[in-house]
Amino acid sequence: MTVLDTRTLGRATLARQLLLDRADxxxxxxxxxxxxxxxxxxxxxxxxxxxxxxxxxxxxxxxxxxxxxxxxxxxxxxxxxxxxxxxxxxxxxxxxxxxxxxxxxxxxxxxxxxxxxxxxxxxxxxxxxxxxxxxxxxxxxxxxxxxxxxxxxxxxxxxxxxxxxxxxxxxxxxxxxxxxxxxxxxxxxGREIAPLSPAGSDPVGQTLVRRYLAAFGPAATADLRAWSGVAGLPAAVAAVRGELVAFRDERGRELLDLPDAPRPDPDTPAPVRFLPAFDNAILGYQDRGRIIDDAHRGLSVAGERVVLVDGRVAATWTVADDTVTVTPLRPFSRAERTAVTEEGSALSAFLSDQDSERVRIAPR
Incomplete structure (x- = not known):
């Protein structure tokens, strides 16, 4: 079974989450x-x-x-x-x-x-x-x-x-x-909520599996549960397994995926992206290592806004007085600093209705 390393999984997540290229x-x-x-x-x-x-x-x-x-x-x-x-x-x-x-x-x-x-x-x-x-x-x-x-x-x-x-x-x-x-x-x-399906069938559960993989795959069943909070999906996974392909991660976990979903080359360039607090690109997994280091995992549940550099969480950000302030979690290269400043300026303009493009990179 093919093993997908952390970088490959990270690029897949960026593609599914519309963070590798902005979507039309x-x-x-x-x-x-x-x-x-x-x-x-x-x-x-x-x-x-x-x-x-x-x-x-x-x-x-x-x-x-x-x-x-x-x-x-x-x-x-x-x-x-x-x-x-x-x-x-x-x-x-x-x-x-x-x-x-x-x-x-x-x-x-x-x-x-x-x-x-x-x-x-x-x-x-x-x-x-x-x-x-x-x-x-x-x-x-x-x-x-x-x-x-x-x-x-x-x-x-x-x-x-x-x-x-x-x-x-x-x-x-x-x-x-x-x-x-x-x-x-x-x-x-103005519409009624769909009732639960009869016991023994779980079409909604099967839909959740497919929709989750389309937006987050490849992923383990533990990741699916972490995203949804719903424990009773093994039967739904079993029902759709024949539609899916399987991989393993570097920990040996089985990862399931839709066969035709994007899995970009791990060397695909990843642009700087600013994520809001509690973004599901991080919280939607039990194993968040594909996008955030274990040392920084607490940021994702503390409501910190983060910056992705080369596809991984590399800084936090705040905004005050129409200025976006970026606080790096590791040293930036000159090219990374330029890219973070450019994207931060665009975010500042968005948040200020084009009144400001101010961005500041704070000391680590």
Whole structure:
């Protein structure tokens, strides 16, 4: 079986994640291809898409949210993701059990004795008037039934697990501040969520496998689980295995992939790319070594924005006063410093509506 080294896997990830060449895709097409973008920080997806789409216009993403073709919702890993409306409706039921267990993993003691079916019914009853609510407003409406349960536990279980929710605009719009207000996903989108398939069949799971590999492959089943948070996908993997090709990484793990997906030559030049906080190009794997050194792995879960140089995390970045500041994690060559400065200037212009191209490279 062919062994793919770390550099080869890194180039494959860049190609799948639209980071090797900016794509001539629509904003909706890019969100769909990527299987969504992690989006608990509402402005971060705009940078993620700017780094991936040629001539990306942030107003396009805002329009998609307002038009209800893209939605912010709890999905993979119980984190807020920006996904297409079609994917949210098709995938949500398959994530329900995982979402419930993730919340219980934090609030099991607090929710002891709470009938979750009754809690879900109370939440739906409160939201039946079609008015978006904050978590605090929703929990106040139901808390009298569970006076001894901490409101936060009730709210997290309702909003992240029991009642599929959309975070409605202005939350997530370009350069717009707005708190989180929730409405049932089916109400917001005007369409019902697809139910779970009968026991013994898992078409949604099979779709998740194919879509994950298209955007992240080649990858191990442990990587698939790390991205989705869903544990019960072995049967789906087995069902589609005949469609796939297999490799091994340098650790000996089996990697699966779509046969015709891009696997570029490891010496393919990789341009500098600025990634937003919590980007799935890093978080979408159990083994993140293809793109980030183990010594820097903590950056990916700490919300640090990072810079890819030659396909690997080589710096962090921040922005303040219309200036992008890059802090290297290793020494840059003269050519790397020039490339980072050029891409940082372009990012500064994007974030400032062309008012600034200032970029600063700080000392290590």
């Amino acid at each position: 895709l629509s904003t909706l097409g890019a969100v769909a291809h990527l299987g969504g973008l992690q989006a608990q920080e509402p402005q971060e997806p705009f940078v993620g898409l700017w780094s991936r789409i040629r001539a990306f216009a942030p107003g396009e993403l805002s329009d998609l949210l307002v038009e209800r073709r893209v939605v912010r919702t709890h999905l993979m890993r119980r984190t807020v993701h920006l996904v297409t409306a079609d994917d949210a409706l098709a995938w949500r039921s398959r994530h329900d059990a995982m979402l419930r267990q993730k919340v219980l993993g934090v609030y099991r003691a607090e929710l002891n004795g709470v009938d979750l079916g009754e809690l879900a019914a109370a939440g739906r009853e409160t939201l039946a008037d079609g008015e978006p609510r904050t978590m605090a407003e929703l929990t106040r409406a139901v808390a009298d039934r569970w006076p001894d349960t901490p409101p936060r536990a009730l709210g997290e279980m309702l909003i992240a697990a029991l009642v599929p929710m959309a975070q409605v605009p202005p939350r997530g719009l370009w350069r717009t501040k707005g708190g989180v207000r929730n409405l049932p996903l089916a109400t917001w989108l």
